[in-house]
Amino acid sequence: MIRITDLRHRLLDIPDLTLSTRHIAVIGPNGGGKTTLLSVCSGIEEPEAGSVRLLGRPPSAVKVGWVGEFPDRTLLFSRVYDEIASSLRFRHRPCPETDRTVRAVAEVGGIPRLLGKKVSALSGGEKALVALAAACVDDPEVLVLDEADSHLDAGTAERVSRVVQESKAAHILWCTQSMDTAATADYVLFMENGRVRHRGTPDEVFSALEETCFYPTMWRVCR
Template sequence: MIRISCLRHRIVEIPDLTVDARHIAVIGPNGSGKTTLLSVCSGIEEPGAGTVRLLGRPPSAVKVGWVGEFPDRTLLFSRVYDEIASTPRFRHYPCPETDERVRAAAARVGISHLLDAKVSAISGGEKALVALAAACAGDPEVLVLDEADSHLDAVTAERVRRVVQESTAAHVLWCTQSMDAAAGADYVIFMENGLVRHHGTPEEVFSALEETCFYPTMWRVCR
C-alpha cells in the first residue's frame, strides 16, 4: 500500500492519498508535478513537508528500482554488464549471485547479447532497456518509471511494458504520456498544477477526461 499524507514539495500538494493497487499510472500535462511526485516516492528527494509510506515504510527503507526518461543522465558505467550489476553490487550481493542476477535481468529484458557492449555504443532504446534491467536486477519491491517509454519505438516500448507487467514488484509507479498504456493500469492518478485532480480505476478517471486529450485513443475507437 502507498500512503501519502500532508505532502508539500515544490509544486506538489497532496493532503491525503492512499493507493492499494499494483500497477499505478501517473498522468497529466507537462509541469503538473508528476516527476516530483515520483522522485519523492522513490526516495530520490525528501519531501519538504508531510510523509510518504511505501509498504508501511519510508522510501529510504524500501528497495526501489528507478528508470528515468533520459537514461543517458543516469547510466554510470561504461560497460552494459557493469551498469546492470551496479544495484546488486551496491547491496553487497556475493559475486556469483550478482552475476546470476545480471544475466537473468538481461535475459528478461532481451539484451543478453549486449552485456559486453560499451554503453556509449548502443542506441537510445537499448540504453532504456539497460536502465530497466539494472532496476530489475535488484529485485525491487517498488518499481518507478518516469516516462521511460517516451522516446522509444513501438517494439521497444511494448517490450518495456511486458517486462513491467511481469515484474514481481509489489507496486509499479509509471508516469507515461501514453494514455493507452495508462488505460491498462490497475489505478490511475491524474495530476494538474501539482494537485491530484482525479484518481481511481481507469474507468473512473478517464470518464472524467473524456472530452480532453487525455482520453485513451483506443477507447475512442472501441467504445
C-alpha cells in the same frame, strides 16, 4: 500500500492519498507535478512538509528501482554488464549469483546480446532497456518509471512493459504520456497544478477525460 499525508513540496499539495493497487499510472499535463511526486515517493527528494510511506516505511528504508526519461543521466558504467550488475555488487552478492541474475534479467528484456557492449554504443531504446534491467535486477519493492517510455518505438515500448509486468515489485508507479499504457494500469492518478484532480480505475478516470487529449486512442477506436 502507499500512503501520502499532508504532502507539501514545491507545487505539490496532496492532503491525503492512499494507494493499495500494484500498477499505478500517473498522467497529466506538463508541469503538473508528476515528476516531483515520483521523486518524493522514490526518496530522491525529501518533502518540505507531510509524509510519504511506502509499505509502511519512509522511502529511504524501501528498496526502490528508478528509471527516468533520459537514461544517459543515470547510466554510470561504461559496459552494459557492469551497469546491470552494479546494485548486486554494491550489496556484495556472490559472483555466480550476480552473473545468473544479470543474465536472467537481460533475457527477460531481450538484451542478452548487449551485455558485452559499451553503453556509449547503444541506441536510445537500448539504453532505456539497460536502465530498466539495472533497476529491476535486485528485485525492488517499488518500481518507479518517470516517462521511461517517452522516446521508444513500439517494439521497445512493448519490451519495457513486459519487463515491468514481470518484476516482483509490490507497487509500480509509472508516469507516462501514453494513455494507452495508462489504460492498462490498475489505478490512475491525473495530476494538474500539483494536485490530484482525478483518481480511480482507468474507466473512472478516463470517463472524466473523454473530451480531452488524455483519452486513450485505442478506446476511441474500440469503444
